[in-house]
Amino acid sequence: xxxxxxxxxxxxxxxxxxxxxxxxxxxxxxxxxxxxxxxxxxxxxxxxxxxxxxxxxxxxxxxxxxxxxxxxxxxxxxxxxxxxxxxxxxxxxxxxxxxxxxxxxxxxxxxxxxxxxxxxxxxxxxxxxxxxxxxxxxxxxxxxxxxxxxxxxxxxxxxxxxxxxxxxxxxxxxxxxxxxxxxxxxxxxxxxxxxxxxxxxxxxxxxxxxxxxxxxxxxxxxxxxxxxxxxxxxxxxxxxxxxxxxxxxxxxxxxxxxxxxxxxxxxxxxxxxxxxxxxxxxxxxxxxxxxxxxxxxxxxxxxxxxxxxxxxxxxxxxxxxxxxxxxxxxxxxxxxxxxxxxxxxxxxxxxxxxxxxxxxxxxxxxxxxxxxxxxxxxxxxxxxxxxxxxxxxxxxxxxxxxxxxxxxxxxxxxxxxxxxxxxxxxxxxxxxxxxxxxxxxxxxxxxxxxxxxxxxxxxxxxxxxxxxxxxxxxxxxxxxxxxxxxxxxxxxxxxxxxxxxxxxxxxxxxxxxxxxxxxxxxxxxxxxxxxxxxxxxxxxxxxxxxxxxxxxxxxxxxxxxxxxxxxxxxxxxxxxxxxxxxxxxxxxxxxxxxxxxxxxxxxxxxxxxxxxxxxxxxxxxxxxxxxxxxxxxxxxxxxxxxxxxxxxxxxxxxxxxxxxxxxxxxxxxxxxxxxxxxxxxxxx
Numbered sequence: 001x002x003x004x005x006x007x008x009x010x011x012x013x014x015x016x017x018x019x020x021x022x023x024x025x026x027x028x029x030x031x032x033x034x035x036x037x038x039x040x041x042x043x044x045x046x047x048x049x050x051x052x053x054x055x056x057x058x059x060x061x062x063x064x065x066x067x068x069x070x071x072x073x074x075x076x077x078x079x080x081x082x083x084x085x086x087x088x089x090x091x092x093x094x095x096x097x098x099x100x101x102x103x104x105x106x107x108x109x110x111x112x113x114x115x116x117x118x119x120x121x122x123x124x125x126x127x128x129x130x131x132x133x134x135x136x137x138x139x140x141x142x143x144x145x146x147x148x149x150x151x152x153x154x155x156x157x158x159x160x161x162x163x164x165x166x167x168x169x170x171x172x173x174x175x176x177x178x179x180x181x182x183x184x185x186x187x188x189x190x191x192x193x194x195x196x197x198x199x200x201x202x203x204x205x206x207x208x209x210x211x212x213x214x215x216x217x218x219x220x221x222x223x224x225x226x227x228x229x230x231x232x233x234x235x236x237x238x239x240x241x242x243x244x245x246x247x248x249x250x251x252x253x254x255x256x257x258x259x260x261x262x263x264x265x266x267x268x269x270x271x272x273x274x275x276x277x278x279x280x281x282x283x284x285x286x287x288x289x290x291x292x293x294x295x296x297x298x299x300x301x302x303x304x305x306x307x308x309x310x311x312x313x314x315x316x317x318x319x320x321x322x323x324x325x326x327x328x329x330x331x332x333x334x335x336x337x338x339x340x341x342x343x344x345x346x347x348x349x350x351x352x353x354x355x356x357x358x359x360x361x362x363x364x365x366x367x368x369x370x371x372x373x374x375x376x377x378x379x380x381x382x383x384x385x386x387x388x389x390x391x392x393x394x395x396x397x398x399x400x401x402x403x404x405x406x407x408x409x410x411x412x413x414x415x416x417x418x419x420x421x422x423x424x425x426x427x428x429x430x431x432x433x434x435x436x437x438x439x440x441x442x443x444x445x446x447x448x449x450x451x452x453x454x455x456x457x458x459x460x461x462x463x464x465x466x467x468x469x470x471x472x473x474x475x476x477x478x479x480x481x482x483x484x485x486x487x488x489x490x491x492x493x494x495x496x497x498x499x500x501x502x503x504x505x506x507x508x509x510x511x512x513x514x515x516x517x518x519x520x521x522x523x524x525x526x527x528x529x530x531x532x533x534x535x536x537x538x539x540x541x542x543x544x545x546x547x548x549x550x551x552x553x554x555x556x557x558x559x560x561x562x563x564x565x566x567x568x569x570x571x572x573x574x575x576x577x578x579x580x581x582x583x584x585x586x587x588x589x590x591x592x593x594x595x596x597x598x599x600x601x602x603x604x605x606x607x608x609x610x611x612x613x614x615x616x617x618x619x620x621x622x623x624x625x626x627x628x629x630x631x632x633x634x635x636x637x638x639x640x641x642x643x644x645x646x647x648x649x650x651x652x653x654x655x656x657x658x659x660x661x662x663x664x665x666x667x668x669x670x671x672x673x674x675x676x677x678x679x680x681x682x683x684x
Contacts, residue, residue: 010130014120017134018113021141021391025398027151031105034416035153035442037407039346043153044442045262047104049084051448052076053091054099055430055684060088061249066444068432068452070259074481076450077257079250081264083194083243086155099684105151108158112150115161116141119356122168125175126363129374135383136359142390144291144397145345146352156349159195162188163202163353170206174318179227183235190239197243198333198350205325207236209318220318267339280342288345294393296386301355304362311365319361326354412489414513415443417645420594420677421512422447426526429684433485434478434520436501437494443487448684452478454498461497471500484524485509491516512643531596535674539584541572554587568602568635568668575666576608576659584670585656592651593644594677599655600639605665610640611658614648623658635668644677 022028035043045065052064063084064076071077090104097103116137124133140146150157166188173181189206192199210226212218226232251264269277292298312320330351340347366373373379400406409416423429429448439455454474456462462471475483486504488494495502507519509526519525539555541562561583563575574583584601599610614620628637644653657667 010124010134011117011120013130014134014137015117017138018116018141021138022113022151024391024395025147025151026402027109030151030402031109032102033105033402034101034446036409036412036416037401038148039154039344040408040442041440042346044440044445045080046087046153046155047101048441048445049080049087050090050094050104051099051445053084053088054094058088058091058095060084061253063087063253065261065441066430066448066450067261067441068450068481069261070254070257072258072481073452073477075257077253078259078261079253080262081247081250082155082196083246085191085194086158104153108153108155109151111158112146112161115158115164118161118165118168122164122171122356123360123363125168125171126360127367127374129363129367131380132363132374135380135387136363139297139359139387139390140352140356142297142387142394143293143352144394144401145349147394147398148291148401149346149349154346155195156346159192159199160349160352162192162195163199163350164356166192166202167353167356174225182227182232186235186239190242193239193243194246196350197247198347199353200240200243201326201329201333201350202353203236203239204329205322207240208325209321210236212321218317218321225318266336269335269338272339276339276342280338283342288341288348291345291397292348294390297390301358304358308358308361308365314369315361315365316368319357319364323354323357323361326357330354412443413645414489414515415446415487417643418487418512418515419447421510421643422449422517424529424531425509425517426528427485427509427517431484432478432482433487434475434483434504435487435489436498437489447487449485451483454501456494456498458493458497463497463499468500471498472503475501475504479504479520483520486518486520488516488518490514531675533673533675534595535588535672537586537672539586539670539672540570540668541567541574542570553589556585558584563666566604566666568604568633573604573666573668574657575664576657577664578659578662581659583657583659583667585654586670586672588653588655588672588674590651591644591648591653592677593647595644596642596675596677597644597653597655598639598641598673598675599671600637601657601670602635602668603638603665604635604667605661605663607661607663608638608657608659608665608667610638611654611656612640612642613654615652615654616649619649620645620653 035047045067048065048067049063052066053059056062056064062077063079065078066076067078068074068076069078086108090107093103093107094100119140120133120137123136124130127133127136146157146160166185169181169185169188173179173185186203189199189203193203209218210232213220213225247264250262254260254262254264272280289295289298293301308315308320308323333351334341337347363374427449430450433444433447433449433451434454435443435451436454437456438453441453443453444451452474454471462468486501488501488505491505495505504520505516505518507522507525509517509519510528511517535553537553539558541558558574561574561576561580562572564571565573565575567573576583597612599612601610609623610625612620612622622640622642625638625640628639630636655672657670659665
């Protein structure tokens with residue numbers, strides 16, 4: 001076994017471990033999720049830029065989003081501060097493979113994982129040790145911030161990955177004295193800055209050292225570090241010119257279109273009042289600190305940084321100076337962007353290069369003065385335990401981000417799957433909408449509809465005369481700018497806390513889950529596309545049967561609950577009590593995403609509900625029924641209407657009546673209508 005393992009290339013071992021941890025973090029499932037959880041707004045902005053390129057003639061210098069915040073609220077022309085290379089390349093992939101969210105996620109994830117692979121190679125250069133190369137690189141994969149954004153839509157993780165690749169190329173240049181590696185490193189650093197200008201921490205540190213050497217301020221080695229001639233000067237100039245030229249263009253573009261949606265400026269410490277500064281400090285320490293790393297790793301890096309400071313004159317002068325310059329740059333960066341750290345954990349991602357250099361410098365130092373420490377078995381075993389603990393910690397944090405309080409998905413889940421229904425209503429892609437109550441614009445991306453948003457909640461309703469007038473003016477302006485439809489989440493509650501919008505709830509086109517869709521004017525009323533009925537099943541209790549099996553349908557729990565005490569039609573009904581709680585249990589096989597179901601029954605009694613669920617309830621579960629009461633007959637009509645939002649486990653849907661009271665109720669005429677899924681073309 002040992003001989004076999006020795007033949008395996010270390011890179012393959014690292015990749016296998018990397019993919020195993022990625023699977024532990026549920027990357028394979030997250031890949032197929034739409035923008036959600038922490039900073040879903042910014043995720044949707046990135047995805048929107050890519051999709052709008054794809055849908056609007058691929059004009060690189062005319063970026064747009066679905067959010068109509070430009071030109072007086074009439075267009076979505078807006079440029080981000082980063083060069084939109086990622087968004088444009090994703091749009092190119094859409095032209096080849098069709099539009100799918102997962103293409104963007106996969107691209108970003110591959111770049112991030114590639115960066116971690118080169119981090120392994122970089123640490124191996126510093127220690128000449130396979131173990132510390134693997135363990136050190138995997139340690140950075142235990143940062144919840146990196147793990148979360150590494151498989152996401154934001155370009156910050158890609159900019160860090162490219163910075164790592166750039167440093168690996170530069171260290172190859174130092175080791176092998178081949179100028180090609182130097183120019184490759186500068187090109188990759190430039191690309192990193194294009195992704196996020198904050199990735200310039202690496203490039204500017206290198207430029208500073210280049211200047212020190214050329215001006216003979218500091219002498220590093222007997223031989224110069226950088227190539228001779230004018231080419232290095234040109235390379236550095238171009239590396240700076242490309243991203244900064246875009247920033248200048250973006251500022252000009254946004255000024256022309258009168259928008260400040262994407263920031264191209266700074267939020268410095270000295271512009272903030274004391275309360276805001278305290279809020280930033282409190283959020284960083286109490287909210288975000290645990291997301292940067294587990295405290296144990298933060299303490300480790302603090303110790304390593306102190307060691308680097310104490311032994312600064314014994315370590316490699318180049319490494320020490322780079323680290324010092326990076327720390328100075330980080331200090332300036334934090335001062336200039338201080339306010340953003342209160343609510344944006346991803347603003348720290350490019351600062352991780354400092355921690356990477358701290359670890360790398362430590363490996364160089366130990367390898368030079370105490371190489372036996374790198375081979376110490378006790379130290380290695382302890383580090384493996386430390387690493388496994390932090391992998392487990394990161395796994396739990398990732399779960400919290402997608403299944404815990406971080407994720408807004410449960411509140412907005414209907415918007416994630418409503419798009420086929422909008423097409424069914426005849427609403428075309430990019431038709432303009434207003435969405436309430438919503439503070440971000442991510443719903444416009446989810447639905448692929450351009451538009452506007454307005455927010456309120458129960459704690460701060462917009463019910464004062466001044467607020468109502470503001471909302472009336474807002475909606476009037478949206479309609480004058482072409483708003484065709486109004487999407488309202490939980491309309492009964494929302495229209496109470498935002499009464500100005502009641503005027504536009506006259507033309508109801510349809511309801512999808514908790515979302516109601518209205519036309520703002522009569523001429524925008526659409527006619528829904530028809531669906532074929534796949535199943536029309538009516539069950540009563542007249543036949544004394546225990547099980548019914550038809551093609552693709554299994555029915556249970558009828559005869560054992562039959563009674564002649566009450567009946568809506570015929571002689572029999574089903575009686576449910578605290579001891580017999582289920583009836584008309586129906587399992588339907590081969591259910592597809594997008595199919596529509598209408599389930600109805602009649603009930604005599606005050607308790608009992610219709611339920612639709614997957615074989616695993618946490619995958620799909622609905623019991624939010626509508627009740628139409630009949631005081632004459634005493635038989636109330638119960639109904640639920642829903643769409644299958646995603647692939648169900650084993651493609652099986654369970655339908656049944658559940659009695660949840662303390663006495664008894666009677667049920668009759670259980671009906672299931674199943675309609676075909678909508679064909680919506682390429683998913684737009």
